[in-house]
Amino acid sequence: MSAPSKLIALFILTVLCTLPISYGMVVDDPLIVVNSEKVDKTYAELLMDNYYSKRTLVVNSDNEIVVNEHIIYNVPAIDEFEINDNRGLLHIKFDKEGQNVVYKDVNYEEELESDDEGDMVSFMGKTYALMDYETDEKIKLGNWIEDLSTTGEFEYDGIKLNVLAKNGDSELIIEVYNGGERIDTIKLYRGDYAEIKNSKYSLYYDDYLESGDTPYFFFKMYESYDLEDGEYFKNTDNLKIKLDGKKILLDFKNPESLPRTFEMLNYVISVSSFDESNVMVCFSVQRSNSYELDMDEGTKYFGNNIFAVKIENDEDEDYDDELYLYKNNKKYDKIVDYQGSVQLVDQDELLSASSDLILIGGPVSNKVTESIQNSLSVEVTNDYPGEGKGVIQTITNPNNAESTILVLAGSDRDGTKACVLALNQGLYSGSGNLVVKLTGEDSVSAI
Template sequence: MAMSMKKIGAIAVGGAMVASALATGAFAAEKVGDVDAFAADVVADGNANVDIVVGSNAAALDVVSAANIAAKIGSLMFTEGTVEDGAATVSVKAEAESDDFELYVSDADQATTADVAFITTPDKDYNDVFEAKTSMGDFTYAAIESLGKLDTLTEVDDVDPSEWNNSDENNAAELVFVKVTGTNDDDGEYDINEGDAVYLSATFSDDKDAFEELRIGNRIPFLGEEYAVVKVDNDDDFIAVGKEVFDGVIKEGESYDLGNGYTVAIDSVLSPLTADGDPKVNVKILKDGKTVAEKFDTTQIKMIYGDIGVVVNSAWENVGSDYGYAEILIVDNVVTLDLGEEFIPDWEIYAFDATTMTLEKDVSDVSANGLSGVALQYSGDDEEDLEKDDSFDVADYVTFELEDDDDDINALFKMDQAKEVSLAIGQTVNVLNAEIKLAEIDAEAKEAVVMTAPIAVLDSEASLDAADKGLILVGGPVVNALTAELADAGLVAIDNESPATLAVAAGAANGNDVLVVAGGDRAATEEAAEALIDML
């Protein structure tokens, strides 16, 4: 099924800086009409003077292009000043739906199917891995139906980017499981009982053909955002995750500045006394120059202070033994997942054991090498007598819907989610299965101009006849209905052979100019978008 974006905005944070999500390098596009004049007028008096329109059925690449343009325009909406630091918040809203399954046929005297499970992931291959485990553990069922992929569920392509554990490039992905129980009569009603719905974030092999072990430092998705695992605590039974800030090597005596007065310092590195021993590292977290947390131990070292997490994976000295280095992961926004406890109302958090297919509240109960991820399991009251047009929310994230189809019932999953993510310069985040990178500060700013309206909408929410400002249409006539209107009227010429193109249709939007950003395929559209960004 197609994914669409409803609104995309770029907003300054901290009353300080702005930034844009840009790719490096030069991009070229064919220009039709007065593109330069249009580009010069996208911001007027500090406010956006255009709306960005992306197709309801646009591909993910078009959606990201629209987000990049929105971020760039957002970076221009500020008064001038001196840039000393940079950060931005990008707001993304996305929706998608899975395949559906004909669960109930009203006029066939069909007994309501009993005990059938439905699953969806961002890639159908993950469904196959789950189904291959068969009915067992905490995932039992009489029948199971894969509803294909749900595009906006999040996938991580390489859980171990620094190869702390191996070079296999394993993946991680979100999976949603819902089991419905029928009454074996012809009433078309179903129950979803306590424990029969699960949101799962699990680690998979690079080939997407098996579950894999989750390890310290691995990146996993959790409710639409990417996190790094910094601690699995066997004593207090929790798993701690956070947002990556730094992943690399710090020299002995040096530190990494987290901002807000916090730094992480490698105070000393000591070589092991024996050839097979582990080095010892003294790592500190400081606030305004004063030590607030410290550990001096052999690697691997795990330390959490407030919402800051640190993992020192390994350390070594240079050839002359003059100084040492520490391989370190630093995260912020730490979330402690207390196993067996309610994480959000009616949903409890558990460790996922892929060997036994069980959800465990005690880390010690997980089988050897079986820890594969984390799960939220429904712990609320049984939802009884669900029928056509009823729905069930999974962890306030995904909706399981019993869709009315002329009194028949189709089962499917839907998502309609909004996320705001903050980025520093050079930082990359994965949100709702779209990767966004903040490459540079592209404006001088001191004070943000408040945005009074979103600067991106769907083609179903916009109209050429009702426009009150200029429009930027992302995507060609196949994926963007407004571009199709212009093409039908002979105002633009875009087909599947077109290069990256920036085309102005003067006065076509209720007297306002329209800029079409498109090409013959998704890659060409992306190139056209980057060319426009370079112009702004």
């Protein structure tokens, strides 16, 4: 790469997925081009967060890998489709009625990794403790809320608990009060859970220690909820539960009542568009996951050249095991990974590439925009379209008639941000030109 090209400091991401069809232009493996030394890089990430799958990995204080994912699927379908991502299976059937759809069957199926009580399991993109398991009848899952320690009495969210008696270090008798009235007496063994009556909480007896004559009890508080066969899922009135061993099936009772865009727990399903022949319906399906991984010593691969390495410390109990994250053999405290890979491309190679391009920034901040300025449908300068304004335009690549260039350029940084927001909010049809103006921190209007 030449020295002048290096000075351009291009930040280019080759994205393996395509933009949603509602976006209005065909883009296979688009390249997003922006000057990484400008605020435009932040705008590029704002655009990518809305259209591209993203995964964030970080090591938490418990030496676990915390993974947050936002996965986007762009699905063409005739009358049904399913998505199986090795975590769960989403299945949707529908009928077309003109430029609308009527959902006929919507269900989700997932199998727990374990049926051993006390194990951590993932469900619908989150990590839970498996608190109770009765085959084909009931499953109780819990979200950890807080660690608690006490010498015998403690209070949480208006619920008062008092350790009444203990049998060695393994069994406790605990009185439960609410509003000064005793509501329950529970027996709890170390390593077990007990549901707190008339509440959404469950208590886990973690450990017991003594310091002199003073006892110390250690608990974990969980927000728990039940999955019971034939009942409705928590806080819903039409998402029915069916249990089959470790397999959990959630089925919408009245799918025909669902709107074009609806949420199903950690899924958002929406209709993007119909194809020109009105045979195919294009859907956007977004799923959010958040889970923790406690890995063994060694190396674990997460895809896209991302690895975690754990080194166990067996010699000194005062030091924790070491856990590191790597991408492309470089160590990071936190990795933000979009679906795709980062590349540096020479400017001349870029404009002759077969990929469609998305240029963010006007000719002053983005040298690639400057190089095709004479080919723009609308010239963007410091004076036009003016302060806080920008132009979204789609042109044919002047160096390659087979590819398309989408330009998001403003007279200033606010104008460029307005272009990105307008695109995210669906104000641009996908062709021609649109002048937009930033009207607030996250609001924009078309002019």
